Amino acid sequence: MTYNGTIYRPPVEANTFLLPVTEGCTHNSCTFCNMYQDIPFRMLSLSEVEEYLQEVEKIYGRYCEKIQRVYLVGADPFALSADRLLERIRLIKKYLPNTKVITMYARTDNIASKSDEDLKRLQEAGVDDLYIGVECGLNDVLENLNKGYSADDTREQCLRLNAAGIGHCDLLMLGTAGKGRGLECARASAKLENEIQPRKILINTMSAFVGTELDEEIKAGAFLPASEKENLEEEREFLAGLDLPDCYFWALHPLDSVKIDGILREEKQQMLDALTRSIEHVNESRINRTSRVGTL
């Protein structure tokens, strides 16, 4: 199989079997993102997927029976209709018969395009732990980022996932609201997350990658980025506001200046303390390094 573009997957899926299913992103116009700029969205055909799985079977033989979790590659493979996803899941189970969980990135509008019955069928087939780019809880900020959906849309669609029994892992980004609005953003994001009850929260820090619209906005003075200290204050306020004891909080992204992770029930206070130590004691010039990073 020839695959166009870089394969991105959530860091917490580092040990999961990756199966290419789509290329590119259906939206491809968030102002901060350049991951799929030159890659048009394409659904790989069933025969391409089967060919890949046959190759895997040939190389790994009986090891395929050990695989229980499969990550579908692409920016938003959940854009495929439920029927198309189910066709691909049937193939996965033919070649990897002990697969229990199928996970992937999903945009809020991918969920909206499916009926409750579709979601239930997908859940019964093993779809779980969808990764959702929530980014932040403020509608106007999401609009400025051209995310293509609002926080209210995310609330509505994640509650539908919960009702169907499909768990989700939410990606939140620090600094989206710019200078001076981090705490407001943190409170709105914590409120949203408490309502939609994710299994995991993954934090990263917004960065103006070269060639993005955000980079141009910053150069033109149209967007004032938050300092790294403000980002950490936002993260602390967000974390403090979370009431999700069983949720796993993960902030180990290369763009996160303070690396913390843990189950909130057990490690929330230690994580808050680590953020406070950095905010109060670390020289800002040492941590102020992420907002102009050119690439990942």
Ligand code: SF4
């Ligand atoms: S952030 Fe996600 S949804 Fe937005 S353009 Fe990039 S890949 Fe697509």
